[in-house]
Amino acid sequence: MLIRRPHDVPPSEITPKSVFAQRRHFLQFAAGGALSLALPAAHAGDKLPIAARSPLSTDEEPTPYRHIAGYNNFVEFGNGKEVPAERAHRLRTAPWSVTLDGLVHKPRTLAIEDILKLAPLEDRVYRLRCVEGWSMVVPWVGFSLSALLKQVEPLSSARYVAFESVVQPDTQPGVRFPLLDWPYTEGLRLDEAMHPLTLAAVGLYGEVMPNQNGAPIRLIVPWKYGFKSAKSIVRIRFTDHEPPTTWNNLQPEEYGFYANVNPEVSHPRWSQARERRIGDFLKRPTRMFNGYADQVGQLYAGLDLHKYY
Ligand SMILES: Nc1nc2c(c(=O)[nH]1)N[C@H]1C(S)=C(S)[C@@H](COP(=O)(O)O)O[C@H]1N2
Numbered sequence: 316m317l318i319r320r321p322h323d324v325p326p327s328e329i330t331p332k333s334v335f336a337q338r339r340h341f342l343q344f345a346a347g348g349a350l351s352l353a354l355p356a357a358h359a360g361d362k363l364p365i366a367a368r369s370p371l372s373t374d375e376e377p378t379p380y381r382h383i384a385g386y387n388n389f390v391e392f393g394n395g396k397e398v399p400a401e402r403a404h405r406l407r408t409a410p411w412s413v414t415l416d417g418l419v420h421k422p423r424t425l426a427i428e429d430i431l432k433l434a435p436l437e438d439r440v441y442r443l444r445c446v447e448g449w450s451m452v453v454p455w456v457g458f459s460l461s462a463l464l465k466q467v468e469p470l471s472s473a474r475y476v477a478f479e480s481v482v483q484p485d486t487q488p489g490v491r492f493p494l495l496d497w498p499y500t501e502g503l504r505l506d507e508a509m510h511p512l513t514l515a516a517v518g519l520y521g522e523v524m525p526n527q528n529g530a531p532i533r534l535i536v537p538w539k540y541g542f543k544s545a546k547s548i549v550r551i552r553f554t555d556h557e558p559p560t561t562w563n564n565l566q567p568e569e570y571g572f573y574a575n576v577n578p579e580v581s582h583p584r585w586s587q588a589r590e591r592r593i594g595d596f597l598k599r600p601t602r603m604f605n606g607y608a609d610q611v612g613q614l615y616a617g618l619d620l621h622k623y624y
């Protein structure tokens with residue numbers, strides 16, 4: 316019997332461990348199509364099974380991966396745009412579940428594996444506009460949040476939803492300090508949350524979400540400033556009143572509950588008329604509702620957008 320010593324194995328037969336792990340996960344995903352997404356522990360970079368490119372996508376050039384995953388706001392890991400990418404690998408994303416409760420007929424806690432089976436995953440290329448004046452184009456992977464919200468059958472009295480991000484003091488150094496009030500909480504009106512553009516995002520560039528971008532599941536509301544799009548969500552609560560939200564509590568004059576992208580309403584300390592796309596030298600004009608006015612303008616018919624900023 317021939318026993319091969321390591322140096323007898325030709326390099327072509329050696330599969331780097333990371334590549335092997337990726338393929339294994341891809342095969343598990345692919346095996347039963349969209350119906351068997353059971354994944355023991357997904358890791359950033361694992362391929363996701365994408366059913367289609369969403370027609371809601373912009374055809375603008377996506378921002379390079381290194382910027383999307385290297386320039387972040389995720390205060391739970393500390394302040395500074397490079398800090399999340401340096402520290403977020405420690406976040407425990409498995410096991411993970413999301414609790415949906417409050418004003419619903421069927422409160423439930425769903426494992427991430429089951430959430431991934433609710434709807435086919437799509438490529439959704441969206442513009443993202445940060446309140447600080449920069450923007451990106453991100454090829455998210457996800458599905459309309461409505462598919463998740465419908466699972467619990469909201470009561471007719473439910474008018475708002477509150478999203479809570481995870482708090483892991485042993486992996487997130489920021490939450491040991493009162494930088495913000497933890498958990499990071501954001502909110503939407505229920506009709507905003509149910510709008511087809513509102514995304515439950517689980518990845519980007521066809522791969523499982525990097526932790527610094529909000530793995531394993533985050534909110535994306537592309538017509539609102541980036542801070543509305545809570546990362547690493549563990550709870551979604553249905554209420555009959557506008558829920559208190561982290562940034563609005565901290566500085567209500569600077570961060571409204573609505574936070575719709577609006578070039579005509581300045582931040583108290585700077586204009587919002589223009590933005591710098593990461594990677595560009597020159598600024599470009601910011602568009603009403605971040606360019607999604609045709610799809611979402613009707614949600615705000617009759618609302619004074621200077622008052623409800
Ligand atoms: N939990 C949590 N979610 C968060 C934040 C945060 O600090 N913590 N920052 C917000 C802000 S200010 C922005 S601009 C976006 C940034 O998302 P990105 O890092 O994927 O570009 O996430 C938002 N979601």
Ligand SMILES: [Mo]
Nearest residue numbers: 445446541542
């Ligand atoms: Mo932001």
